[in-house]
Amino acid sequence: MNKANSRDKTYTGIILKKIPFRETSFILDILIKELGIVSVIAKGIRKENSQSQGIIDLLNELDLELYKNPNSEWFILKKADFIKSHLYQMDFQTTILMQSAVEIYRQLIIDQTEASLLYTLLIRYLTYLEAKPTNAIAIFWRFLLRLFKIVGIEFQLKHCVICDREKSFFAYYPIKHGFICKDCYRIAMQEQVIELSENVPEILNKLENIGNYLKKISISESSQKQLNRIFLLHLSEHFHKKFLLKSLKMLYL
Helix, strand or coil: CCCCCCCCEEEEEEEEEEECCCCCCCEEEEEECCCEEEEEECCCCCCCCCHHHHHHCCCEEEEEEEEEEECCCEEEEEEEEEECCCCCCCHHHHHHHHHHHHHHHHHCCCCCCCHHHHHHHHHHHHHHCCCCCCCCHHHHHHHHHHHHHHHHCCCCCCCCCCCCCCEEEEEHHHHHHEEHHHHHCHHCCCCCEECCCCHHHHHHHHHHHHHCCCCCCEEECHHHHHHHHHHHHHHHHHHHCCCCCHHHHHCCC
């Protein structure tokens, strides 16, 4: 490499997508701390004698040397040094929950000013899941809570969005982007709200500090599906597009 070339820069990134390109290359979507999600061409890496194929697997964290042509949106991968494989030897559920976070990120438009925070959030989330905690789905919901805060659509988990009092929640009210108590519920809202399953209010109350309750709390499959629906609906309502996670559905096949 010509060290004088100012267009070659080094970054730390994590691979979110990998697709074949032509006969010998891959196109990678990589989340980079300083830039957000960028598209990178890894040339020649699909050749049979290439020793670098494994280094660019999904959710591998890498030190990267990239070349950027000022006349193109694409980066060219010059060199990659392995830091960590987050999917290595993970069980099925953990793999699914990791991939669900990837699907969320790929559907967001990540502002460069948010990139570092979202990168750190993802790494911490993956690292926590690698410990294989009980009720790991709740870690996914806590991850989403923190993501909402970064992108400016924070969930209110303590107060009813109508009366603003600290009460147990009765239903999710998409129009108000939050939860309402039983006192504020009206029969006319029936078609507009999602009435919460029996133990969902308790889960929501503990969610910000869920790490302290993972071994104590019971989360039924119906509660999981309902909370998944509510969290994705919250994203969809704010960004005006439908958020669908193919990976998350696989947990319930």
